[in-house]
Amino acid sequence: MKKTISIFSALLITAFSFGQKKELKTAEKALKKGNTVEAKAALSSIESIIDGADAKYKAQYYFLKGQTYQDLAEKGMDTEASLKIAGDAYNKLFEYEKEQKNLKYTKQAKPKLQTLISKTVDKAISAQKVKDFTKASELLHLTYTLQPENKDFLYFAASNSISAKDYDTALKYYEELKEANYTGVRTNYYATNVADGKKESFPDKTIRDLSIKAKTHSNPTMEKTKSRLPEIVKNISWIYTNHIGDNEKALKAVEDAIAINPDDPGLLLTKGNIYYKMGDTAKFKEIMKEIIAKNPNDVDSYYNIGVISAENGDVEEARAAYAKVLELDPGYINAGVNLSKTYLDEASDVVDEMNKLGNSSADNKKFEVLQGQQTTLYRKALKVLEGISVNVPDDAKILKQLKGLYSFLGEDEKFKKVKAKLAELGQ
Template sequence: MKKQFIVAIALLVSTLSFAQKSELKTAEKAIKSGNFADAKSAIQSAESLITNADDKLKAKFYFLKGQALYANGTGSNSDMDEAIESFNMVQKVEGSTKGKYGSTINDLKSQMLNNFLTKANAALQSKDYTASSAGFNKAYRMSPKDTLYLYYAASTAVTGQDYNTSLKYYEELRDLGFTGIGKEYNAVNNESGEVETFDNKSLRDLSVRAGTHTAPKDKKTESKSAEIVKNIALIHLSNGDNEKAIGAMKLAREQNPDDLGLLISEANVQLKMGNKERFTELMKEATLKDPDNPELQYNLGVIAAEAGEKEAAMKYYEKAIALDPSYTDAYNNMAVLILAEEGAIVEEMNSLGNSSADNKRYDELRAKRTTIFESAIPYLETTLRLKPKDIQAAQTLMNIYRGSGQTDKYKAMKAKIEELEAGN
């Protein structure tokens, strides 16, 4: 009985092996003829039999499965994901990327990667952000060393408002320790005069040698860590998970206590949550770390203005302007603060009667209003000089010129506004 039992098992193994090879042969023929539906069917039939196969047969199975699912680039999204896994399994079974199928798989992976990137970029251009994100994610799964593809997948998912998907990718990037720091290879296009960024140093240098570009420059890209953590926190915030949002920022700050970007990101998250006091504390901490940053001063000015602290707000705006004389928004907000008093003055002027006391008060208020106008004009004129198409600043200036009796300037500004409106 014992011998018969052993023989029975041997016969069963032999039968299974024959079935496996038969199905794989069918799949191989179907792939060569481009009949990928039949190839997938044959692969599915062999799937349940492959567990006990030897490594040689397993490698062939996963190789054919990957080809059948890839279908020369026509496979569905889910098929593409399985194809990637199958090709990876071949190399895992063979224990190397240089096995029997290594070279062919590397070629197929290169084709797949280019296919994914082409489709992802095309979808991005057509603003199909969901498809673009899926393509960049597949490119990353195909080439895990290129973590920038995963970053693009997360970014496009955010743009497409697919926050759950983007959160998954951002958290993966965070756990990988991704920073995105790299090098940009730039040169000036001689024809357009504009700075262009090249995919790599070789292409940039080739263009410079060809004479089409000049002034080559290597530029280190900024870290994206703060952006990633901020987006994780903001997504948690939008999902109503305030504790997770703050927890994400806290963990990042603990790991990178000197990272100014993370500090500012936490401040922005606190502001989104309505915690203006904590926002102000963090921004003040940021100004100590970077006292020459005009944007920090400006943001503190905005918060002070919203809190009704006019004098403090004006000091922050003035500091921002001193640090960056071209900071248009700071000039504009200074004018807004100055003009904020006009409403109450006009209201009181309109409420006065015709008595001598009322007339005297009217003249006092009119002089005060003129002083306000004179104080605001330089800031608005600078705003308009820096942003010539700022129609709101132009309209405010026109009203001030009219209210202060500057007829010539009023007419000139009125003509400018008509020109701007016609251009729109």
């Protein structure tokens, strides 16, 4: 009895394998003739039993399925679904043949998958050009599912979701990127062309080094691109703060990223901005100082300290911060304008005091003292404005302030030059 069962089982296995082989051949022939629908039908008939197939049939099945659905997509038949099925089939093939240590079909399928990805990206770019950001995001996310190891596609899908104002989808994608600690950092390779002395970029280190060995290029260098993680976390926190209204989750997202990248000033700035939106200016200033401790030349953090200090009425600290900004970057216009404003505002307060005085001898003496203070403050403001006007000689707002100060201080020649300059600008 046992022998009978064994023979019967063997017959079943033979018939099973024969059926698979027949349908795979049918699909292969149909594809060669361009009859994709027939190929799809043949493959569908064995889909439910393919898991138990012999290794050689299983690999061939995934390869043919990838080809079939790629062809369906190219013919516009349920394009996006077909693209996804094709990509899934190819990726299953790669995984399966890697386990089997036999890359027969993988070698043929890899360039096909790359073609599929390129066409999908082209569709996404076309959607972007007509501002269909939702479609672009869908296509880029689809591309990511086709090549999940390349998270650049997920990053661009999230960016398009932001443009489409689909913040829920953007948040989902950004959260996935943050969890993966995606930075998008790339190393770019350069060398100087010996013939013309110009710096050229290379697709990779190997090609660059070959050019150096060939002596067509010299001075090899490399540069890393800026991390995208601060932008990702900034957008996550923005969505939580402005779209969802959850500052705690916004802070947690930033804290998680800082734990992994403690020296990234962009993440600290995002954290500071959240506290600023929450009205905690003291914490905001504290974080700006933390950034400066890590990077003493961070002019933006000094500027932010100046703004917060001015808002809180700490004029001297504001002036010190703005002055430091101008020391590090004389062309930082806003810092110069704000610094001059602190002197002009103080002068305005002095003028208010002068206007309250009477005509007594004591009041007249006090008036002279206050007028001296006013003049001193105007000269301090003037010095700052003259310094920044060098970098923006045609800024009408600054020129008008200079004109008023020159007039008050009796500097006639400078007054005439500024007046003429404003006339040239139509002011």
